[in-house]
Amino acid sequence: MIRTMTDSRNRKRPTQDDVARIAGVSQTVVSLVLNDRSLVTISPETRQRVLTAIDELGYVPDGSARSLRTRKTLIVASLIPDITNPFYPAFERGIQDVADANDYDLIAYNTDGNRAKELRCLRSVQRARVDGIIATPFQLTAEDFSPLIENGVPVVIFGELVSEPASTPLDLILVDDYDAAGKLVTYLLDRGYVPLGMIAASDDHVRREGRTAAYRRVLAEWAAPQDELLARGDDPTEAGGYAAMRKLLAGSPQPRAVFAANDMMAMGAMVAIREAGLRVPEDIAVAGFDDIPVARLLNPPLTTVAQFPERLGRRAAEMLFERLNGTFTGAGRRLEMPHELKVRVSA
Amino acid sequence: MIRTMTDSRNRKRPTQDDVARIAGVSQTVVSLVLNDRSLVTISPETRQRVLTAIDELGYVPDGSARSLRTRKTLIVASLIPDITNPFYPAFERGIQDVADANDYDLIAYNTDGNRAKELRCLRSVQRARVDGIIATPFQLTAEDFSPLIENGVPVVIFGELVSEPASTPLDLILVDDYDAAGKLVTYLLDRGYVPLGMIAASDDHVRREGRTAAYRRVLAEWAAPQDELLARGDDPTEAGGYAAMRKLLAGSPQPRAVFAANDMMAMGAMVAIREAGLRVPEDIAVAGFDDIPVARLLNPPLTTVAQFPERLGRRAAEMLFERLNGTFTGAGRRLEMPHELKVRVSA
DNA sequence: CTGTTAGCGCATTCAG
DNA sequence: CTGAATGCGCTAACAG
Numbered sequence: 207m208i209r210t211m212t213d214s215r216n217r218k219r220p221t222q223d224d225v226a227r228i229a230g231v232s233q234t235v236v237s238l239v240l241n242d243r244s245l246v247t248i249s250p251e252t253r254q255r256v257l258t259a260i261d262e263l264g265y266v267p268d269g270s271a272r273s274l275r276t277r278k279t280l281i282v283a284s285l286i287p288d289i290t291n292p293f294y295p296a297f298e299r300g301i302q303d304v305a306d307a308n309d310y311d312l313i314a315y316n317t318d319g320n321r322a323k324e325l326r327c328l329r330s331v332q333r334a335r336v337d338g339i340i341a342t343p344f345q346l347t348a349e350d351f352s353p354l355i356e357n358g359v360p361v362v363i364f365g366e367l368v369s370e371p372a373s374t375p376l377d378l379i380l381v382d383d384y385d386a387a388g389k390l391v392t393y394l395l396d397r398g399y400v401p402l403g404m405i406a407a408s409d410d411h412v413r414r415e416g417r418t419a420a421y422r423r424v425l426a427e428w429a430a431p432q433d434e435l436l437a438r439g440d441d442p443t444e445a446g447g448y449a450a451m452r453k454l455l456a457g458s459p460q461p462r463a464v465f466a467a468n469d470m471m472a473m474g475a476m477v478a479i480r481e482a483g484l485r486v487p488e489d490i491a492v493a494g495f496d497d498i499p500v501a502r503l504l505n506p507p508l509t510t511v512a513q514f515p516e517r518l519g520r521r522a523a524e525m526l527f528e529r530l531n532g533t534f535t536g537a538g539r540r541l542e543m544p545h546e547l548k549v550r551v552s553a
Numbered sequence: 554m555i556r557t558m559t560d561s562r563n564r565k566r567p568t569q570d571d572v573a574r575i576a577g578v579s580q581t582v583v584s585l586v587l588n589d590r591s592l593v594t595i596s597p598e599t600r601q602r603v604l605t606a607i608d609e610l611g612y613v614p615d616g617s618a619r620s621l622r623t624r625k626t627l628i629v630a631s632l633i634p635d636i637t638n639p640f641y642p643a644f645e646r647g648i649q650d651v652a653d654a655n656d657y658d659l660i661a662y663n664t665d666g667n668r669a670k671e672l673r674c675l676r677s678v679q680r681a682r683v684d685g686i687i688a689t690p691f692q693l694t695a696e697d698f699s700p701l702i703e704n705g706v707p708v709v710i711f712g713e714l715v716s717e718p719a720s721t722p723l724d725l726i727l728v729d730d731y732d733a734a735g736k737l738v739t740y741l742l743d744r745g746y747v748p749l750g751m752i753a754a755s756d757d758h759v760r761r762e763g764r765t766a767a768y769r770r771v772l773a774e775w776a777a778p779q780d781e782l783l784a785r786g787d788d789p790t791e792a793g794g795y796a797a798m799r800k801l802l803a804g805s806p807q808p809r810a811v812f813a814a815n816d817m818m819a820m821g822a823m824v825a826i827r828e829a830g831l832r833v834p835e836d837i838a839v840a841g842f843d844d845i846p847v848a849r850l851l852n853p854p855l856t857t858v859a860q861f862p863e864r865l866g867r868r869a870a871e872m873l874f875e876r877l878n879g880t881f882t883g884a885g886r887r888l889e890m891p892h893e894l895k896v897r898v899s900a
Numbered sequence: 901c902t903g904t905t906a907g908c909g910c911a912t913t914c915a916g
Numbered sequence: 917c918t919g920a921a922t923g924c925g926c927t928a929a930c931a932g
Contacts, residue, residue, distance in 0.1 A: 219704055221925055232903045237927060249901065264700055266679040270626065271925035273617035274908050281660070281681070289642040289649070290846070299637050302663050311681055313628070314661050316649055332613045334628070334658055353611055357566055444850060473850045480852065499637070503791060503820045505827065505852040568909055579919045584911055596917065618909030621924050 220263040229259035236260075240267065273335065281311045282526060283331045285341040287319040291443070291470055292498040293515050294342075297364070300519025301340055308527050310337070321345035328354070338526045340364065340519075351376060360529035362522045366416070376538045377525045379518065383416035383495075386511045386545040387465075390493055391424040394463055394553060399491050403435035403461030405450040405471050407442035417467045417495060435461050439471060447474025455482050463491035463553055469498045469510055476504070476552070491553035497546075506551035513545055567610040576606035583607075587614065620682065628658045629873060630678045632688040634666040638790070638817055639845040640862050641689075644711070647866025648687055655874050657684070668692035675701070685873045687711065687866075698723060707876035709869045713763070723885045724872045726865065730842075733858045733892040734767035734812075737840055741810055741900060742775055746838050750782035750808030752797040752818050754789035764814045764842060782808050786818060794821025802829050810838035810900055816845045816857055823851070823899070838900035844893075853898035860892055 222236040229236070231252060239248050239256045248256075259265075273279045284301050286294045298314060305312045313336060315327040324346050331339055332353065338360040343350075347369040351361050355374050362377045394402055404421045422432060437453045439446025447466055454461055455478060466472035472494030479490050486492050486506055494501060497512035521543065528534035569583040576583070578599060586595050586603045595603075606612075620626045631648050633641045645661060652659045660683060662674040671693050678686055679700065685707040688698075694716040698708050702721050709724045741749055751768045769779060784800045786793025794813055801808055802825060813819035819841030826837050833839050833853055841848060844859035868890065875881035 223925080233926085234903060234928085235901090238902085241927075252902085266676070266700075268621070268925055269680045269682045270617050270620035271908090272680075272927080274615075274621050274910090274925080275927045277908080279617065288646075289636070290646050292639060292642070292847075295636040295639070295642050298661075299635075299663065302636070302661070311660050311662075311677055313658050314645075314649070315658075316646065329613070330658055333616045333619075335616045353613075444846075473847065476852070477850055499791075500639075500820065500847050503824055505823070566909095569911095570909080580910085581912080581919060582917090585918085588911075594917065599918085615909050618924090619911080621908090621926090622910050622912085624924080 219268070220265045221268070222265070224263055225256065225259045225265050228263065229255040231256060279335050279337055280309065281313055281334065281336045282523075282530075283313045283315065283327075283334070283336040283339045285315045285317055285324070285327050285331075285339065285343065287342060287344060288316055289314065291468075292500060293468070293496045293513070296499060296515035297342075297519040300516040300521075301523040302519075304520055304523035304527060308530075310527075317344070319344035325350065331359075332357075338362075338530050340522045340526055343367065348374070348376065360526055362526045364518065364522055374538060375529070375536065377529075377541070378538065379522045379525065379541045379543060381513050381518070381543050381545050384420045386547075387417040387420035387495065388424055389547055390495070390509075390511050391421050391465055393547060393549070394465060394491070394493060395424065395428055395430075397553075399463030399553065401430065401435055401459055401461050403437065403454050403464040404467070405437050405439060405447055405454070405464055405475055406467040407446055407471070408438055408440055421465060435459075435464075439474070442468055442471060444470045444474035444477075447471025448478045449474075451475035451478035455479070461490060463487070463493070466492065466494045469494035469496045469501050469508060472508055472510070472552075473504070476508075487552050493553040497548055501548075502550060504552070508548075509550045509553040510548050511545050512548050514543070518543055566615070567612045568615070569612070571610055572603065572606045572612050575610065576602040578603060626682050626684055627656065628660055628681065628683045629870075629877075630660045630662065630674075630681070630683040630686045632662045632664060632671070632674050632678075632686065632690065634689060634691060635663055636661065638815075639847060640815070640843045640860070643846060643862035644689075644866040647863040647868075648870040649866075651867055651870035651874060655877075657874075664691070666691035672697065678706075679704075685709075685877050687869045687873055690714065695721070695723065707873055709873045711865065711869055721885060722876070722883065724876075724888070725885065726869045726872065726888045726890060728860050728865070728890050728892050730763035731767045733894075734764040734842065735771055736894055737842070737856075737858050738768050738771040738812055740894060740896070741812060741838070741840060742771065742777075744900075746810030746900065748777065748782055748806055748808050750784065750801050750811040751814070752784050752786060752794055752801070752811055752822055753814040754793055754818070755785055755787055768812060782806075782811075786821070789815055789818060791817045791821035791824075794818025795825045796821075798822035798825035802826070808837060810834070810840070813839065813841045816841035816843045816848050816855060819855055819857070819899075820851070823855075834898065834900050840900040844895055848895075849897060851899070856897045856900040857895050858892050859895050861890070865890055 222233045225236045226233040236256055239253050282305055302312050317323040317327055324343055340362045342364040348367050365380050406418050437450035439450035464475055466475050472492050476486055476492050479486055484490055494508050494510040497510045501508040501510050569580045572583045573580040583603055586600050629652055649659050664670040664674055671690055687709045689711040695714050712727050753765050784797035786797035811822055813822050819839050823833055823839050826833055831837055841855050841857040844857045848855040848857050
């Protein structure tokens with residue numbers, strides 16, 4: 207093997223053996239005081255000797271060795287599409303905080319909602335031997351998770367899975383997009399915003415289509431024309447929203463308002479509208495979805511549907527740790543979280 | 554030990570031994586084909602037998618065992634104050650992408666810029682035995698990192714360290730806040746925004762004070778009064794900026810413009826200004842710092858200083874992997890990254 | 901209460 | 917080209 211490591215890399219860390227030698231006890235005793243087994247008792251003096259030896263040497267347990275032995279890594283993984291969408295930092299933060307409280311570390315993966323990357327991450331998760339995983343998959347199916355589940359790794363999914371989970375102990379946490387978007391669209395129509403356009407991302411992600419479906423349904427109820435005002439941006443980003451809005455602006459009829467599939471797209475749409483010399487909401491009203499933290503800070507403040515991402519992350523993590531701690535065992539759960547229409551100024 | 558694990562947790566994963574048995578070879582051979590050592594050659598048929606056995610069993614190497622043996626975890630850690638500040642997701646994303654390219658996973662820690670948490674994370678880093686770490690520390694000193702460095706774990710720091718690093722191989726990547734903020738303040742003054750206020754977070758974080766110091770210096774050059782228009786919010790967040798702006802609004806003289814120490818605070822300030830029935834920039838102009846992704850999408854678009862967080866993250870990670878791959882060895886580097894004044898509409 | 905012993909799964913000598 | 921043997925650092929029986 208080619209030597210690519212610096213020399214300092216080889217300086218050996220102290221082990222329990224070293225500690226034991228200094229403290230004049232056996233290595234077992236060191237392990238015992240470290241793990242505080244209540245079954246055995248260590249004499250206070252011995253314990254103290256070990257403790258001082260430990261920080262004299264600056265000993266820190268080796269995670270790999272411990273994991274190999276205990277079959278636990280004290281790491282959970284989170285799989286999200288893109289940390290750059292402001293929805294997810296809050297979600298991650300929620301997870302992170304409960305992981306922290308449980309003394310767990312968090313490995314984060316960005317998949318860009320792309321199946322190849324999602325699979326790569328899953329594989330990575332398997333070799334890293336994380337103890338559990340919270341995923342926001344866009345293309346993965348329940349089967350993709352079964353190797354993990356068979357290995358006893360608890361899985362919590364945020365959102366609908368492409369294929370419904372079997373009776374595997376796979377937990378789902380979700381917000382009813384279809385219902386929420388329906389309420390929002392109804393609100394907009396009630397308020398007289400007709401014709402109402404919609405801005406969505408490309409439709410290759412099944413799970414994103416709930417909002418679009420709701421839009422179509424409500425429009426149908428109102429006997430409004432379908433799809434002629436549905437514009438697609440490539441990505442569910444500000445750029446995508448901007449591009450889609452430009453299409454709408456260039457076409458006819460012009461919408462009186464647009465419903466963007468998420469807040470980032472709504473922000474892009476607002477920029478396009480302003481650039482066209484029009485005002486929000488006077489000329490074109492805009493509504494989004496997610497209620498990302500900046501939504502209420504915008505000018506005008508954005509009307510949207512709140513999903514409370516931080517709370518979602520926290521609850522997802524709680525479900526995960528219930529399984530990790532054995533507090534809950536049993537079939538897969540399905541936890542539906544509330545949403546809330548936030549009427550502000552933009553629509 | 555109390556049984557807290559579900560039964561499925563105990564279902565054993567296949568090992569190299571299992572693969573070997575099925576393929577009719579020794580475990581060594583399995584390891585050999587897996588690691589593709591060029592020193593030894595495996596006959597094509599044998600290799601094939603092993604490969605088929607591997608995916609017949611769904612064998613996945615055990616990360617803990619491998620780490621224990623190789624002294625590498627293929628994990629790097631990143632330590633940031635708060636993923637919820639939009640500056641950091643981009644930074645993380647930059648890191649994540651190069652980690653990905655190097656087949657590394659990323660553990661992310663949020664410290665809230667709080668020393669206790671920062672230390673906890675550092676300890677966690679040590680036991681997790683990550684191969685390297687990128688940190689944005691607020692209170693940690695160079696000494697806090699020395700245990701890591703002595704163990705051969707490369708460290709890259711974003712920003713100035715409270716105490717200057719010794720000759721340890723600790724790399725620094727930074728943006729010259731002092732200079733950048735100076736330019737921005739000068740620009741604002743040149744433009745006639747007098748009196749010019751400033752909004753900053755509490756000053757318990759040494760590294761945050763570069764921007765404030767620059768403000769004071771330029772003000773002094775202009776012979777403007779010091780500090781009477783410097784308002785502090787508790788946190789470097791939108792809420793902090795909002796609170797600080799309210800103080801300024803309630804006091805006198807009223808500033809003609811405010812420089813917020815970061816964009817989130819600037820956004821909070823803009824909200825406070827609008828709530829007071831004033832306009833940006835006609836009544837009070839606002840400038841920020843960071844150029845977070847939403848800055849240009851605001852209404853009015855925010856004048857600020859760009860730090861290009863994604864690129865920062867990427868470069869930081871590149872420095873780290875240069876050490877990890879042995880491409881670079883030697884003393885600590887200091888990499889200064891460019892910034893750019895972004896004059897938009899808000900000031 | 902403390903020490904001896906035996907692996908966890910893998911990479912790596914060293915012999916054949 | 918392949919296999920047997922060894923040990924990474926740690927936990928957990930099991931004895932004393």
